[in-house]
Amino acid sequence: MTDSQKKEIQMLLKTYIEQYPSQSKAIASLKNVSEATVINIRKGIWESISDDMWRNVGKQIGFSAKGTWKMVETVDFKTIVHYMEDAQEYSNVFAMIVPSGGGKTFTARWFQANRQNVYHIECSEYFNRKEFLRKILEAMGKENVGLNVSEMMEMIVSILMRQENPLLILDEVDKLPDPVLYFFITIYNKLYGKCGIVMMATEFLNKRIMRGRRMNKKGYAEIFSRIGRKFISVRGTTKEEVAEICKANGVSDAQIIHSIYNEYEGDLRRVERGVHKAKVRKLKKAA
Incomplete structure (x- = not known):
């Protein structure tokens, strides 16, 4: 780990912290990173920080040893940002279809880093209801040890209801199992008009919702209604x-x-x- 790489991580950490209401909340969102380590990185007191810790911090805030990947504002990038801005400002809900490798996660991370009260959650197949809610709270920098599902949901709703123009970005939603996907309905109902939501996924989500509606599966018609009965697609990179x-x-x-x-x-x-x-x-x- 070179001094120039450490300086880049130091700068990225500053940007990362600025997206949270306070430094303590930003630190709480980092795994296995102490407050003392963050303070020392920011102050330039690096002697006691191991390379492994530098890599741990760097990985969580977007550092790459290959160098910082420079963003280009493609039409797809601008389209995704437009809908995120609309959702945040007007508490709207959108479902966006972006091909795998189309830049949806990169754009979501960029948007989160450049706006206040934006929470980006990358979904996975292994999520159960509790893990899904834990990830949302983790993105908010909140501790959730010992809470049950109901308490976690109430905590999330309470936090978002008190914030100005909050936005949840649910990335790779198509990976979620049905019991977790249904939580979108609950979140929508509890935060209607108070919080924007952008769901992002590949074309598989569109096919899954359409198939679920045809089969009259529980929750699928309700989900489709709440996203405005429309999936927003991007054109692809030229x-x-x-x-x-x-x-x-x-x-x-x-x-x-x-x-x-x-x-x-x-x-x-x-x-x-x-x-x-x-x-x-x-x-x-x-x-």
């Missing part, structure tokens, strides 16, 4: 936008950009890997 991303991140050779575009298959992760591969190859040639 060749010109892929070129802009490559150039912003240090690859300007037209032939290499063309190769990266031909291999990216609509997945921006492949663009990032292609850029990284091109940079490594360039460094080896220069050595």
Whole structure:
């Protein structure tokens, strides 16, 4: 862990803390990181902080040893941000369909880092109801040890009801099992007009909801109604936008950009890997 990497983590940590109402709440959201460690990182007192701790903190706040990935405001990025802004300002609810690797998580993290009272939750298949609520509270920087499901839900609602223009971003919702997905109905009902909600997922969520409605499965018609009976889709990244991303991140050779575009298959992760591969190859040639 070099001094320049530590300085980058220090800057990212400052930005991370600013998105929370207080430093203590930001610290509470970090796993296995003490208040003393955060204070020492911010003050530049680094002698007692191990490389493992630097990596632990860095991973949780968006640091990458490959360097900071520079953002390009593609049409899809602007579209997702537009609906997040609308949801936050007017307490609206939207369901967005973004292809895998389409930049939804990157955009959600960016939006959370640049707005107040925004909580981004990345959903997983293993979530049960309690784990889902625990993740929301964790994003809020709240302790939830010993609370049951009902108490956790009431705590979440109480916090959001007192905040100005709160927003929940539920990422990869299509991964949630049905009993957890139904919680969206409860959250919507309790926070209607008080909190914006943006659900993001791949096309599988659209198919799942439509199939559930046809089969008259519990909760699916209610979920579809609460998202305005509409899924919002993005168009995908164009060749010109892929070129802009490559150039912003240090690859300007037209032939290499063309190769990266031909291999990216609509997945921006492949663009990032292609850029990284091109940079490594360039460094080896220069050595």
